[in-house]
Amino acid sequence: MNIDPNRSTFFVTPHWKRSSETWILRMIEVLHPHLAAIVTRHSKERHYLGIPVLPCYDKRRPFEFLLQRFNLSKKTPFPSIVDHARKSKVPTKLLINYADFAIKTRSSWDPFPGDVFIHVHGIDFQLEARSDSFPYKTIRTPAYKEAFLDLSTRATLIANSEATRKYLIKEGVKDSQIVTKYFGCPMPEHRPEPRTLPLKTDFKLLYLGRLIDFKGPDMTIQAFDLACELGFEGCLTIAGDGSLRQACELIARRSKYKDRISFAGEVNASQAKELYQSHDAFITHNQTGPLTLRDEAFGVTFIEAMSYGLPVLSTLSGAISESVIDRETGFLCEPLDIAQQAKNILNLSQNKEQYRKFSIAASERIKNHFSLEMEKQQLFDILNLKN
Known part of the structure; x- marks a missing residue:
């Protein structure tokens, strides 16, 4: 499996096949001509839409995929994303989904030489949020908030709505470090239009x-x-x-x-x-x-x-x-x-x-x-x- 040197963007997400996250697949589909690789926690697939799918860690060397060469099989070595970005023929980008995942893996992707974008989605940025199973204390610690705010000094944050953007600004993120991007969805192929009121x-x-x-x-x-x-x-x-x-x-x-x-x-x-x-x-x-x-x-x-x-x-x-x-x-x-x-x-x-x-x-x-x-x-x- 080789990473195409003419493709510029690495799509990083902790998970991507959950039934509640069809929007992740849609993002991959619209970006796929430019995606050098999909990087995720675990995946049995090695390709999706012709794009290499790389597990972002194995049990032996967590998250070293961004720092050094590693093997996805015992026979074939693969370059790290950082090494690939340094050798790339085109300007490279790193698009990471979920701020909490970006924080956990920051030491690995921080050396990335290209532009970094972090798409925030909900519980990863709502800093006062509590677990629905144990709502007696906040999920996020003061250290998480500090790390979250520090992300915006290294990356551009992509907000999924203006409400999200306003929340980020209220929490201390500079407006200049935020862009808003709405999700899209396909129009159904077979749909009666206009609908009529039923009995x-x-x-x-x-x-x-x-x-x-x-x-x-x-x-x-x-x-x-x-x-x-x-x-x-x-x-x-x-x-x-x-x-x-x-x-x-x-x-x-x-x-x-x-x-x-x-x-x-x-x-x-x-x-x-x-x-x-x-x-x-x-x-x-x-x-x-x-x-x-x-x-x-x-x-x-x-x-x-x-x-x-x-x-x-x-x-x-x-x-x-x-x-x-x-x-x-x-x-x-x-x-x-x-x-x-x-x-x-x-x-x-x-x-x-x-x-x-x-x-x-x-x-x-x-x-x-x-x-x-x-x-x-x-x-x-x-x-x-x-x-």
């Missing part, structure tokens, strides 16, 4: 995401219950897994409308597409997590749902209002206001013309502002790559 009893709400406090699956069920009390006749699907799974199932079983609430569990990308196609609106009740103190840094599922023409019912929390436009592509209420969200459910499900307008606007917003082509152009501009 009242056929209206299907979809929650798809991790079952964690700041996404509000428990309050989504409560809002659904209240909407049913007001006359909503549709159903709710909860897709995803997480620490609130048991609590959500308990709330659902105690509901008078339990027969209209179903749980799909964790789903892969293919199953998610089927859910988007078979449902009529996307719903969450985001908030600052009362346990985790986390907020929605961007929310990829929002743009995925909108690409299928699903209007969104959610809240004015985190970065959601950067993708969802209130009263244009859906309804956004204040966090914790389940009474208003219940009214929004009823309103959307009973107004045929409004539903049609929201559906068309949702699809158009993704096409015009969050397409894969737009993400590609943003990445190329940030990394100074040529089309």
